[in-house]
Amino acid sequence: MLGHKERDQGELFITGSLRQLLPDDHILVRVDRVLDLSWLRGAVADLYCHDNGRPGIDPEAALRLMLAGFLVGIVHDRRLLREAQVNLAIRWFAGYGLHEALPDHSSLTRIRQRWGADRFRSIFERTVRACITAGIAKGEVVHVDASLIRADVSWESLVARHVEGVAEVNGDEATISQRNTKKTGRYKKVSTTDPDATMATNGRNRRLEPTYKQHAVVDDVRGVVLDVEVTTGEVNEGQVILERLDATAATSGQAIVTATADAGYAYAKVYGGLERRGIDAVIPAKADPMRSAVPLRRFRFDPHRDVVTCPQGKILSPGKVHNHGRFFVARARDCKACPMAKLCLSPRRSARTVMISTDYPALLRARRRRERWSADEKHLYQRHRWRSEGFHGEAKTWHGLARAVRRGLQNMRIQSFLTAAAVNLKRLAAALWMLLCWLLGPVGRSSGKEHRCDGFLMPRRRLGPASA
Incomplete structure (x- = not known):
């Protein structure tokens, strides 16, 4: 029988949360299980006036909007807020109901300017410590x-x-x-x-x-x-x-x-x-660049005596210090009598000069x-x-x-800190999702069997028969 669906949706309210409309394996749902930003308000409180001005946007809601954009690949504020108007997952993740107005895209710009890059770096570092605590x-x-x-x-x-x-x-x-x-x-x-x-x-x-x-x-x-x-x-x-x-x-x-x-x-x-x-x-x-017929690797550096020996056994004495090392210079009379002078010296030079970089012995050990x-x-x-x-x-x-x-x-x-934080949260959520599937099975994924650990949500361990 050919079905028919009425497109006129007259309901104004829904019973329950927007979470009921989202699949359990959605990226924002999975990240929400491991994300706890209750500490954020106190961390940025010193940037706001406590007794004057209009009420600002909730810091957690603002950060959740930013993270949602990076998690779903919408990194431009204007496009993100336009998508959030119709995207239930972004609205739910940021804490905005269907009847609530979303902030203007320029508000996120002002929040980033007010917080500064160092605050966002601290947010990223918290995700690092959470991943280490979780063992991933x-x-x-x-x-x-x-x-x-x-x-x-x-x-x-x-x-x-x-x-x-x-x-x-x-x-x-x-x-x-x-x-x-x-x-x-x-x-x-x-x-x-x-x-x-x-x-x-x-x-x-x-x-x-x-x-x-x-x-x-x-x-x-x-x-x-x-x-x-x-x-x-x-x-x-x-x-x-x-x-x-x-x-x-x-x-x-x-x-x-x-x-x-x-x-x-x-x-x-x-x-x-x-x-x-x-x-x-x-x-x-990397090997020495072949800039000369007699390359640097033919010269032997003695760090104990602080001298360089050329292929003919002549000593090059230390000379002028460079930003990344020091020059060693041979004596002109030694180079003049050397049978390799035509190969070793450039036409305008009377003595060979080599530059030994700082920590050159470590480079030789790495090559070997x-x-x-x-x-x-x-x-x-x-x-x-x-x-x-x-x-x-x-x-x-x-x-x-x-x-x-x-x-x-x-x-x-x-932008880099938020991207790295989103990737870490995605890694943490994937590890938790695998553990939830193993511990609870497909039925109990949304049963709420979780507890807070270091600002993030982690599943409870399976209890044995005696403990249960």
Whole structure:
């Protein structure tokens, strides 16, 4: 028999909660089981006036709206609030009934500006500690990687910036200065709409783009994000890895045993810093660049005597100190009588000079170790690819991190913290969902057999016959 459905819905009220209309396995329902923001009101109370002004938006409701947007992939405030008008799951997750008016999208912008990036970082760190308490992260084996995030600017906003003051020179001098800055790499482009974004690229065959760079530390157990930070796009990964690992250990309260990273972190100062911290580095070391017919690896550095010996056995004495190491210089009369002088020296040099970077012995040890990687170390480096790089891909594909939503470094940091917090809550909710399915079965998933633990909801353990 052909059915018929009346489309005129005359009811004005429903009995019960909006939760009854949502499936148990919806992402917002699952995250709500592990999310408790009762502490948030007291944490931001100092930012509001207690006896003057209009009542503000409930901090928990505002944060839940933001998290809901990142969890379902709607990261723009205007679109999020437009979707929340008709999306029952977002309304229920944020605590708004069908009859309640949602806040204006500009209110979320003002709340982010008032709270600041550090408050959102503390929110992210709470998710890290909750995952460690739940046992889905340990902080012992971590994977470090960085990824570029396209800034929210157009190509038309890019202008050339002269490092030399063009206003201070005129005529031919300005032309010469401009030509010199192009040759030395000091002739750069900057966006007029977002000056914090810098030009960078992730491949030599790709053009430079205005970007930010996200540095993330991911746990090995279930891919929980232990630390995340954002810098401008031109910052090198090796400059921040040690700082990020220290921040990870401080957040997790656990000493890091092993850290993996790709070859972009293979610097002597990185290996040396990890050795001093007692961290086992699984980072493939790069070979010396072949910039000369007699490369640096042919010279032997003796850290005890603080000298360098050339392939012919001559001594190079320490010279001028550099930012990342020290120069060692040979004597001119030794190079003049050397049979390898034509290969070793450039036409304008009378003596060979080499630069030994800081912690160079640690780099040599890492190169020797790379040749003898065990099967476990090779497997761990393979896990780095789909743990760390997998997080960046997930965040960009499903949580809107492929492009900056707002402009400015602080706004980009807030976006990164909220994205990482959403991913951690998703990891925690997935672990709880699996445990609930095992403990309670399909019938008792919504039975409320839960108790609060460290600001999050965890299921009760199954009791034995005697205890029951």
